[in-house]
Amino acid sequence: MSAGTSNMLVCGRSLKVFLKEIENFHGWKAPGVVLGGIMVDLAQELVGPDVEADAIVESRHCLPDAIQLFTPCTIGNGWLKVLDWDKFALSLYDRRRLIGHRVWLDLSKARLFPNFYNWYMRKVPKKDLSLEVLLETILDARRSILSSHAISVTRFYQRKKKGNIGVCPGCGEAYPTSQGSQCRACQGDGYYELQLKKAV
C-alpha cells in the first residue's frame, strides 16, 4: 500500500476495511468491485447524505456487489436494478424525486493509466498483469478515471407490485397467476431434471 493510499477513506471505511469487505463478500479483491466501490463513493458524495437513494448498475459483473456492499440497496430488497449491458457505469438517485447522478468509467481519462486501460479493454492477456499491479493502478488513479453527470431517471425506477398468487396445477407450488395457467417451470422453462434416488 503506497503512502498515497494509506489514509484513504472509501465509502466511509479505511482502505483496509474496504478491501477486506470486498474479499469477504465477493470472494476475492476483484478490480471491478474495487473500482465500483470508488464509483459508489463518488456517487454518494454527489447525491448527498440525506437522500434515500435507489441504484441502477449497467453491468451484472462486479458493480452489483459494490452497490450491495456499500449502500443499503440490494437485489433482494428491490432498491438495486441490474442492467445486463456490460457498461461500467452506475447511478444513484433520489427514489422520490427521480433525480441523481450517474458515474462512469471515462476511457479518455483511463488512457492515462495504460495498465488499467489495456486490461479493461482486453488488449493484454489477463496473465500478463498481476492483480497487485492492477489494484495499485486503480487505487492510484481513483476518481481521476471517472466522470459523472446529473440525471433525471426516466425508466426502471418502478417497484413492480406483486400480483395475485395461485397454486400451479402442474407442480402444486405457489406462482404468480399473471404468468398464465401454470408456473414457468411447468410451462417448459425449467432448469432441472429430478434425479432418481438410488435404492439403498
Next chain:
Amino acid sequence: MSAGTSNMLVCGRSLKVFLKEIENFHGWKAPGVVLGGIMVDLAQELVGPDVEADAIVESRHCLPDAIQLFTPCTIGNGWLKVLDWDKFALSLYDRRRLIGHRVWLDLSKARLFPNFYNWYMRKVPKKDLSLEVLLETILDARRSILSSHAISVTRFYQRKKKGNIGVCPGCGEAYPTSQGSQCRACQGDGYYELQLKKAV
C-alpha cells in the same frame, strides 16, 4: 424468542447473528430472507460441505439476499443466477458435476401454519399480521414447511464469457461490440436524461 429457537443454528450462526446479518444487509428482518436463510441452510446440508456450489433462485424477491449472505455466491461474482419467476425456491449445485438439490416452499405443508400460509398467499392484508408474529411462525415452522429433491441442472449454469469490447461512437464509453454498432443506451434503451446545470 421462544425456548425452541434459543439454541438454533442457521447457516452456522446463532439465530441472533443470523437475524442481525439479515437486518444489516437487507435493511430489515424480512420474513422472506429469514425463510430463505432456512432454505439455504437445508440446501447446504444436502449438498454437503466439500462441494463448490453455484446457486439459482427462482424469485428476485428476498431469496437473492439469503444466498448472497449465507453462501459465497453473489450476483456480481456470477455464481448466483436470479430467475424472475416469483417462485419461492432455490437450488445449490456442484458447479462441475451439475448435480445438487432444489428446496422449495411446500404449500401442502405450509397450510399447517395458517398465519404464514395466509400471509404468503396474500389472503390477509399485510397490516393484519405483525412482523413479530410472522417471524415467530416461520422460526417455529422452520424446515417443516419445506421440501427438497435431488436435481441435475440442465440450463442457466453457463458462465457467459465476456466478448470483445469497443468504444461506442455515440457516447465514447466502453461496450461489448456483440450488442451492435452502438451501446444499448445510444440504441435508445437508456434510462436517464441529462439535467441541465443551473447557472451559478
